[in-house]
Amino acid sequence: MKLYFRPFACSLAARIALIEAELDAELVAVPADGRLPDGRDFREISPMGYVPALETGNGFVLTEGPAVLTYIAELAPEGALSFTGFSNAHYRMLAWLNFTGTELHKSVFTPLLGKTAGPEERAAARARVAKPFGVLAAHLEGRDFLEDRFTVADAYLLTVLNWCETAGVAIADWPVLLAYRTRLRARPTVARAMAEEWPLLKAA
Structure with a gap:
């Protein structure tokens, strides 16, 4: 199994999940030009050019962060990163994955971190953060994780x-979210994943 990643991009969540699940995977850094070490263009694997992408030994390729994270959670020992299928907690976890992807990743951070958004679009994106951050802060008040234990949804949100x-x-400005992030950064699997990627980010 191969995980294609860029340091501190959303693929960091997949790296955290692999460590949590104690799953072996070859980690392949995707350079800025998309030319992989084996000579392929990354878009042959991920047509949109996005990480993470997961490639299994039998040739199955999966893209889109929430799907990759759900796949890893299914491979993990039962209960390690998810909940039993058809349980309320399982579907709430899926909802949090999608909430993070749509309300934060794409709606807020993609315009702010990208190079194509103009000043008005960036200002609008920054203004959009208040509602989802408010929802998250209210939900996480008094909680350690999004649900009863750490799941791939927490890896993505972190x-x-x-x-x-x-x-x-x-x-x-959202102390509950800052405290949540601080707690998760101290989690051994998260700290390890971030430590592995930090030198690669600095060298990029």
Whole structure:
């Protein structure tokens, strides 16, 4: 199994999930030009050019972060990263994955971290953060995780919250979210994943 990633991109969540699940995978860094070490163009694997992408030994290729994270959670020992299928908690976890992807990743952080958005679009994106951050802060009050234990949804949300300073989003205005991010960064699997990617980010 291969995980295609870029340091501190949303693929960090998949790296965290693999470590949590104690699953072996070859980690392949995708350079800025998309030319992979084996000579292929990354778009042959991920047509949109997005990470993460997961390639299994039998040739199955999966893209889109929430799908990749759900796949890893299904491979993990039961209960390690998800909940039993058809349970309320399982579907709430899926909802949080989609909430993070749509309300934060694409709606807020993609315009702020990309190079094509103009000043008005960036200002609008920054203004959009208040509602989803408010929902998350209210939900996480008194909780350690989005649900009863750490899941791939937490790995994804932590990864997105890591972008706040670079994007100019004042996470300190939401103390509950700042405390949640601080707790998760101290989790051994998260700390290991971030430590592995930090030198690669600095060298990029």
